Amino acid sequence: MIRIAICAPSRSLTPDDAARVSALALEFPAIELNFHPQCFFDHGHFAGTDQQRLEAVVECANDPAFDAVWFARGGYGANRIAEDAIARFDAAAQNKAFLGYSDGGYLLGGLYRRKIGRPIHASMPVDVRREGGETALRRVLGFMAGDNSGLEPGLDHHPVAAFNLTTLAMICGTPLMPGLAGHVVLVEEVSEYDYAVDRLFFHVTAHLGGVAGLRLGRISDVPVNEADFGQSAEEIARHWCARHSIPYLGRAKIGHDIDNTIVPFGLVRSFAGE
Numbered sequence: 146m147i148r149i150a151i152c153a154p155s156r157s158l159t160p161d162d163a164a165r166v167s168a169l170a171l172e173f174p175a176i177e178l179n180f181h182p183q184c185f186f187d188h189g190h191f192a193g194t195d196q197q198r199l200e201a202v203v204e205c206a207n208d209p210a211f212d213a214v215w216f217a218r219g220g221y222g223a224n225r226i227a228e229d230a231i232a233r234f235d236a237a238a239q240n241k242a243f244l245g246y247s248d249g250g251y252l253l254g255g256l257y258r259r260k261i262g263r264p265i266h267a268s269m270p271v272d273v274r275r276e277g278g279e280t281a282l283r284r285v286l287g288f289m290a291g292d293n294s295g296l297e298p299g300l301d302h303h304p305v306a307a308f309n310l311t312t313l314a315m316i317c318g319t320p321l322m323p324g325l326a327g328h329v330v331l332v333e334e335v336s337e338y339d340y341a342v343d344r345l346f347f348h349v350t351a352h353l354g355g356v357a358g359l360r361l362g363r364i365s366d367v368p369v370n371e372a373d374f375g376q377s378a379e380e381i382a383r384h385w386c387a388r389h390s391i392p393y394l395g396r397a398k399i400g401h402d403i404d405n406t407i408v409p410f411g412l413v414r415s416f417a418g419e
Contacts, residue, residue: 363400
């Protein structure tokens with residue numbers, strides 16, 4: 146049995162969300178889900194206070210009964226607790242998988258820097274709210290049960306890391322930023338103007354010296370600005386990669402949608418049976 150603890154470092158879930166995800170997980174008899182009560186807390190924007198969110202993450206990470214920790218939802222807030230939480234992880238966290246994306250990237254990046262556990266870019270329980278979101282969750286649950294068909298295509302012998310572009314920009318220069326030399330870095334973004342995407346690439350690419358290359362995921366739900374930026378997201382990525390001599394390696398199938406693929410940080414391995 147693969148036991149997965151679910152906590153909410155950022156925003157909260159509803160009991161209805163949890164019920165729908167739990168019902169879906171019945172299709173995977175080798176997996177047991179455990180929603181921490183903190184998932185349903187509310188404190189302003191967040192799933193509980195900073196201290197409540199921190200304690201829940203630490204409790205799940207340090208509980209030897211669990212094989213993995215799955216972040217319930219993104220939004221905003223993980224950056225406020227990530228460094229302090231990771232500093233309290235003990236030996237029980239070392240062999241766990243940690244799954245999430247978007248705002249969860251603060252924790253994934255910090256874990257990868259500290260060489261703790263197995264950070265994995267993957268869809269989250271909240272994605273059950275999307276039309277067709279069950280597909281995204283089946284991809285994750287299948288991976289945890291040993292099915293690699295949901296992995297990002299094109300992963301090769303290079304170590305990899307995947308981030309939301311804003312999240313990666315925010316951790317650059319902080320104690321949560323891992324060393325990515327020799328890695329292929331995958332990025333995606335949602336709900337940002339084209340000019341904001343350009344600004345993010347300006348910052349991020351200045352911190353990616355020595356990477357093996359960059360792949361661009363989906364840039365979705367782009368707001369319409371009063372003045373057209375005049376370059377596509379791919380043209381923006383190519384521009385800043387060229388400026389910093391970063392090989393641009395084409396597109397990736399990651400994004401804030403139900404087709405978001407799975408990217409284990411580092412070198413790709415199966416999960417089940419470990």
